[in-house]
Amino acid sequence: MSDDSALFDKGLPIRRAVLGAEYVDGSMAKADDFMMSFQRATTAIAWGWAWGDPTLDRKTRSLLNLAMLTALGKTPEIKLHVKGALNNGVSVEEIKATLLHATAYCGIPAGLDAFKAAHEVLVAEGALPAKKA
Incomplete structure (x- = not known):
């Protein structure tokens, strides 16, 4: 530009x-x-x-980003946009549903990577409790 x-x-x-x-x-x-x-x-x-x-509102855009980044296998960007999704008012359940939907269309390996990345951020941000050892 x-x-x-x-x-x-x-x-x-x-x-x-x-x-x-x-x-x-x-x-x-x-x-x-x-x-x-x-x-x-x-x-x-x-x-x-x-x-x-x-x-489109920011919440919708965040959900779209999570699905597209799952399809592309861009784990660092998934982490960044999970935090952004939380900032945009997306719930943990909405993030989970979006990643499950993406998993159905993108495949288990892509979905697994996305879930792991999202889980890491959700725990770090306090949106999910840390699992006790």
Whole structure:
């Protein structure tokens, strides 16, 4: 994108609200000139253009992301977006149902990876109790 300023400015507060300002600001602070081009692109395209479209609410977008990331097998992004889903008001039961649905269409190995990633985050965030040894 040659001039992504408007979409970047629109996307940055959305990205911070969903993923957490600490994570987003940390990613931006660590970016050198090379990586900043990616930070600008993802903020403008994913967050300004896609997430900034008012047609779908943030909760719905979080559920879609979890299903798509399961299909793609992107475990680190699943972890990030489980936390974002919680920030967007998605319940543990809705996360579970989404991952089960994705498992049916994407296969058991993809579903297992997604469940493990989600479980780790849900326990860390206090949304699920830690299993006692």
